Amino acid sequence: MHILFIGDMVGKGSRKAAREIVPQLRQEYGCSLVIANGENMAGGGGMTAKCLRGLAEARIDVFTGGDHMWDQRSLVEEIADFPNVLRPANVCPQQPGRGTGVFETLDHGNVGVICLQGRTFMNSSADCPFAAADRCVEELQAQTSVIIVDMHAEATSEKIAMGRYLDGRVTAVLGTHTHVATADEQILPAGTAYQTDVGMVGARESVLGRDIEPVLQKFSTGMPARFTVVEKGIRLHATLIHVDPQTGKALDITRIWRDFD
Ligand SMILES: [Fe+2]
Numbered sequence: 656m657h658i659l660f661i662g663d664m665v666g667k668g669s670r671k672a673a674r675e676i677v678p679q680l681r682q683e684y685g686c687s688l689v690i691a692n693g694e695n696m697a698g699g700g701g702m703t704a705k706c707l708r709g710l711a712e713a714r715i716d717v718f719t720g721g722d723h724m725w726d727q728r729s730l731v732e733e734i735a736d737f738p739n740v741l742r743p744a745n746v747c748p749q750q751p752g753r754g755t756g757v758f759e760t761l762d763h764g765n766v767g768v769i770c771l772q773g774r775t776f777m778n779s780s781a782d783c784p785f786a787a788a789d790r791c792v793e794e795l796q797a798q799t800s801v802i803i804v805d806m807h808a809e810a811t812s813e814k815i816a817m818g819r820y821l822d823g824r825v826t827a828v829l830g831t832h833t834h835v836a837t838a839d840e841q842i843l844p845a846g847t848a849y850q851t852d853v854g855m856v857g858a859r860e861s862v863l864g865r866d867i868e869p870v871l872q873k874f875s876t877g878m879p880a881r882f883t884v885v886e887k888g889i890r891l892h893a894t895l896i897h898v899d900p901q902t903g904k905a906l907d908i909t910r911i912w913r914d915f916d
Pocket residue numbers: 663694695721832833834
């Protein structure tokens with residue numbers, strides 16, 4: 656079974672690119688499930704019902720979130736209509752939505768997905784992601800042996816630690832949040848696929864998907880600047896996991912990317 660995981664989607668350009676490219680990738684690799692981190696899809700921060708509905712033709716099955724989860728206030732109400740949108744699991748339980756889900760594939764049974772948020776070097780009120788991972792994995796293992804974890808975090812060390820912590824207990828631990836794809840994709844010793852960051856769906860000519868000039872201004876002068884999203888010249892970064900659906904072990908992990916417009 657093949658599962659495709661797409662990195663942080665940034666803005667309108669990423670939604671346009673996803674509509675065009677994801678169905679092609681789905682067919683090309685025979686994907687049973689497609690997951691995308693959607694935390695920046697709406698104008699660079701958050702998700703909305705309108706954006707999610709507009710992505711129907713991209714055929715993305717599950718959207719994970721992160722620290723920008725609630726940037727669009729409307730999602731607080733709207734998330735109830737989207738059982739395929741996951742917020743980080745390790746937050747105050749009073750937050751709307753849920754942090755794990757089990758999703759049915761047409762050909763290979765159920766896949767569990769867990770969204771976690773890191774705490775190191777992040778403006779994060781999240782609880783311990785490791786304790787949450789234990790709880791979530793135990794809950795999902797009762798329903799499926801195939802479990803994909805989105806570890807949305809800043810520090811490479813925290814993400815690598817999560818990969819090692821869950822090695823052999825889940826199918827894949829894939830990092831998101833930094834928007835920069837890392838070249839460390841690997842199968843860990845006990846059979847978990849791992850990559851520190853999948854990358855983003857965002858502009859090649861940008862700083863993490865934002866216009867270069869205001870970011871340079873802010874860094875070089877220390878003065879506040881408005882970071883607009885670049886909507887053109889998009890590169891879609893994703894990672895493909897080949898899974899043994901019986902054991903839930905990863906057989907292979909491959910980084911892929913496609914350019915759009
Ligand atoms: Fe992001």
